[in-house]
Amino acid sequence: xxxxxxxxxxxxxxxxxxxxxxxxxxxxxxxxxxxxxxxxxxxxxxxxxxxxxxxxxxxxxxxxxxxxxxxxxxxxxxxxxxxxxxxxxxxxxxxxxxxxxxxxxxxxxxxxxxxxxxxxxxxxxxxxxxxxxxxxxxxxxxxxxxxxxxxxxxxxxxxxxxxxxxxxxxxxxxxxxxxxxxxxxxxxxxxxxxxxxxxxxxxxxxxxxxxxxxxxxxxxxxxxxxxxxxxxxxxxxxxxxxxxxxxxxxxxxxxxxxxxxxxxxxxxxxxxxxxxxxxxxxxxxxxxxxxxxxxxxxxxxxxxxxxxxxxxxxxxxxxxxxxxxxxxxxxxxxxxxxxxxxxxxxxxxxxxxxxxxxxxxxxxxxxxxxxxxxxxxxxxxxxxxxxxxxxxxxxxxxxxxxxxxxxxxx
Amino acid sequence: xxxxxxxxxxxxxxxxxxxxxxxxxxxxxxxxxxxxxxxxxxxxxxxxxxxxxxxxxxxxxxxxxxxxxxxxxxxxxxxxxxxxxxxxxxxxxxxxxxxxxxxxxxxxxxxxxxxxxxxxxxxxxxxxxxxxxxxxxxxxxxxxxxxxxxxxxxxxxxxxxxxxxxxxxxxxxxxxxxxxxxxxxxxxxxxxxxxxxxxxxxxxxxxxxxxxxxxxxxxxxxxxxxxxxxxxxxxxxxxxxxxxxxxxxxxxxxxxxxxxxxxxxxxxxxxxxxxxxxxxxxxxxxxxxxx
Numbered sequence: 001x002x003x004x005x006x007x008x009x010x011x012x013x014x015x016x017x018x019x020x021x022x023x024x025x026x027x028x029x030x031x032x033x034x035x036x037x038x039x040x041x042x043x044x045x046x047x048x049x050x051x052x053x054x055x056x057x058x059x060x061x062x063x064x065x066x067x068x069x070x071x072x073x074x075x076x077x078x079x080x081x082x083x084x085x086x087x088x089x090x091x092x093x094x095x096x097x098x099x100x101x102x103x104x105x106x107x108x109x110x111x112x113x114x115x116x117x118x119x120x121x122x123x124x125x126x127x128x129x130x131x132x133x134x135x136x137x138x139x140x141x142x143x144x145x146x147x148x149x150x151x152x153x154x155x156x157x158x159x160x161x162x163x164x165x166x167x168x169x170x171x172x173x174x175x176x177x178x179x180x181x182x183x184x185x186x187x188x189x190x191x192x193x194x195x196x197x198x199x200x201x202x203x204x205x206x207x208x209x210x211x212x213x214x215x216x217x218x219x220x221x222x223x224x225x226x227x228x229x230x231x232x233x234x235x236x237x238x239x240x241x242x243x244x245x246x247x248x249x250x251x252x253x254x255x256x257x258x259x260x261x262x263x264x265x266x267x268x269x270x271x272x273x274x275x276x277x278x279x280x281x282x283x284x285x286x287x288x289x290x291x292x293x294x295x296x297x298x299x300x301x302x303x304x305x306x307x308x309x310x311x312x313x314x315x316x317x318x319x320x321x322x323x324x325x326x327x328x329x330x331x332x333x334x335x336x337x338x339x340x341x342x343x344x345x346x347x348x349x350x351x352x353x354x355x356x357x358x359x360x361x362x363x364x365x366x367x368x369x370x371x372x373x374x375x376x377x378x379x380x381x382x383x384x385x386x387x388x389x390x391x392x393x394x395x396x397x398x399x400x401x402x403x404x405x406x407x408x409x410x
Numbered sequence: 411x412x413x414x415x416x417x418x419x420x421x422x423x424x425x426x427x428x429x430x431x432x433x434x435x436x437x438x439x440x441x442x443x444x445x446x447x448x449x450x451x452x453x454x455x456x457x458x459x460x461x462x463x464x465x466x467x468x469x470x471x472x473x474x475x476x477x478x479x480x481x482x483x484x485x486x487x488x489x490x491x492x493x494x495x496x497x498x499x500x501x502x503x504x505x506x507x508x509x510x511x512x513x514x515x516x517x518x519x520x521x522x523x524x525x526x527x528x529x530x531x532x533x534x535x536x537x538x539x540x541x542x543x544x545x546x547x548x549x550x551x552x553x554x555x556x557x558x559x560x561x562x563x564x565x566x567x568x569x570x571x572x573x574x575x576x577x578x579x580x581x582x583x584x585x586x587x588x589x590x591x592x593x594x595x596x597x598x599x600x601x602x603x604x605x606x607x608x609x610x611x612x613x614x615x616x617x618x619x620x621x622x623x624x625x626x627x628x629x630x631x632x633x634x635x636x637x638x639x640x641x642x643x644x645x646x647x648x649x650x651x652x653x654x655x656x657x658x659x660x661x662x663x664x665x666x667x668x669x670x671x672x673x674x675x676x677x678x679x680x681x682x683x684x685x686x687x688x689x690x691x692x693x694x695x696x697x698x699x700x701x
Contacts, residue, residue: 070665077453077670094451094668176554177538186559187646238537238557240649241565250538370451374667384649388561 027311028082030061030075032068032298034136035264037331045324049315056311076100083306084315086135089123089297090366090373096131097370102304103129107313115320120337123365124299132299133320135328137335138262139356139363140196140294142284146277148174148257161200161225161284164258168234171257181229182247182259185239185387191379192294193244196260196283197222199292199364206367210408214379215394215401218286223386223393230387239387252276262296264333266352280355295363297337335360371407378403438681444674451668463675467663472651473676476659479566480635483655487573487634488627495578495626499585500615513586520579528643531572535559535644562652565645569653572640577633581626588622589615621694628691632684656680 031042039062046058061082063071069091075081087095095101108130113121116134124132144157152171158164168180184193195205203218213219229235236242236250248265250256252273260283269276285291300319302312318324322340329336329347335356336342347353366372382400385391448459467473502513519527534541537557546552559565592615600610638657641647647654647662654662656676664673 067665069668073452073665073668073670098450098452098454100452186648236538237555238560241537241557241560241645246536253539255538371667377662377666380648381650388649390650 025055025308025311026057026059027084027308027315028059028061029315030063030068030071030082030085032065032086033062034065034332034334038062041328041331045315045319049318053311053314056308058315079305081303081305083308083312084300084302086298086300087132089132089134089299090368092124092132092299092301093126093368094370095301096126100304101131102302102306102309103131104133104302104313104316105130107316112317112320115322115338115340117337117339117342117360119295119360119363120297120335123295123297123368126368132301133316134297134337135300135319136298136332137337138264138296139335139359140192140260140262140283141355141359142258142260142281143251143265144258144279144281145251145254145256146279147254148178152257157279157281158258158284159282161197161286164284165225165229165232165234168229168257169232172232172234178255178257179236179250180234180257182250182256183226183229183235183239183242183387184244184247184259185242185384186246187243189244189294190383191376193260194222194226194379194383195294195364196292197225197286200284200286200290201225202286202288202290205364206369206408212375212401212404212408214382214397214404219397219401220393223383223397226383227386227389227393240384251278262333263335263353263356267333280352282355282359292362292364293359295360295365297365369408371410374407375404378407438678441674441678441681444670445678447671449671449674451670453670459671463671464679466669467672467676467679470672472654472659475651476654476656479653480655480657482566483570483573484631484635486570487577488630490570490574491577491581491630492623492626494574495581495585496623498578499582499589502582502586503589516582517579519576524576524637525639525643527576528572528640531568531640532559532644535568559645561649566653569640569644572644573634573637576640577630580633581630584622584626584629585619588619592618621697624694625691628687628694631687632691635684635687636680 031038033039042060046060049058050056072085072087092101120134120137124130124134148171151174154167154170158167164181171178171180184190198218201218201221203216203222204213207213230239236256244261247256247259248261251259252269254276269278283291283293300316302309306312320338322338325338325341326344329341335353336347341347378400382396385396386393445463446459448456450456498516502509502516535558537543537555542558543555556564558568596614597610600614636657638661641653641655641658645653647658660673660676663669663676
């Protein structure tokens, strides 16, 4: 009798304890703030998830993009990282090498994999293991101002850099505060703006022999092209003081004829400069028809030290359903990574996005190597010196290539 | 009895000392540990590296450039602030109508976060749509827009001027405190003796203000040497690292390139430099207290 009571008490105690443990199931997610819509989106997703999983408490930590890597570094070194985090896919190798990212293949079935476009999922695959899911995808294309084209009497949109150069000079001649080609020369992606020309001339970031591709004929020609545009006043003055956002602002103000940037500029124009007559077209090709756009994905990874991996996966599974992806992708102005999302009218009928997706076969992603950020910085420094006229083109690129090769050797 | 008495002061100091060690000494210990370790980009220690991190920092050509610019930056701002703040403090120390308002206006920049000030300046310095260019144009001083942040030859001086502007309020506060501590009888006596304004300034104000000037120099040096937001918000040390000072270079090293070992070594070196200044500060305040 007593024994039975005791057992019952013990049982109910265990149950209560179990329930409280399950209640304590906290899922922490670090997300990058792409726009003011990012935070509310993930909070909404967290609330929806908590509703269907009442035992889980989802905590969303929204971090500005610029300090994301810094926060992750600090969190990881203090062993206080979240369970899931958005990262730049170009950092993924570091996470995998240090054993921080958990492989996801055991959770994924073929049906799940088929939700994605392969071009966006493949950068997160290393050694046949999938370590991240593409949460944001983007490519670059050329925006052009139709009104300025008309005023300058240009009928055809430039298809090659040669044509672009001629068009840019005509547009620049329209006025002192009008520039033909918006050239970015400051801060994040200054190097990428140079790669567009490098790729068009047939160059590569890393040559087949594993050394830097800057000290090549393609590199010199690309730099000469940009420098000649600057010298001919075909760009905005003082390119080294213009970040990507600064050039985008000039474009929105109707002061720049052409610029290369990401799909989200379309959303910004829609909201801030709805009267601007613009078009989106492919990045110009080089003399041999080569062209390349920059493909970027951010991945969401699961940390190896997470204690709630199953819950974390359930949350990922929800995020990558068509419904939630559509909401996110449309809000932020990214390219759809889910096949079904791409087929929805919002994306399938969007003329701007079609130009971007058409470029995807030419998309090049940042090479998967450690130390990429430093290599990008060396490249930016070198092209800035060239844009300023402080250094000889060949000398500057050769120097940069030499220090990049040192980084690659390490 | 006497033995326990001699222990009491130490016991009373102990909690404060422990707290201070936790806040100050522990991070320095960590920094020292990382700086002599082989460390991955996520701050995980992988073994002992000796002086390799220090050697790597010293061998980096960007380090010497940044060190040199830090010297110009610090001397430029601290010196410039002194030149601006001293006359301002003298004027604000006079009795005149609206002095309270003038004092508030001088102090106001202090109330705004440094980063915010720097970002506003970034907009103002924009070549095409910046307020500075449009102001200069409407005054007829320039014909074509100046791209202030495009090259170091214009960007760095402008950054130093911004630095001076934001350092002036604090310095004026110190000077006003100093000026009000000079007894009025001294000036009265000097006037009775028939001394001129210049003589009064030269023989009374300046010598009695010297401890305050010294303190302002040391404190400003410490703040300015480590000041990150102005340069980071306007140029991020660019173009091509030509406006980098040690602290912006440190940030790139640590959080962009993930070289936490080298970054720790560099920040230790910077700490030692600043420690020298702090000791100077302690020495000066104790000398002033003796007077």
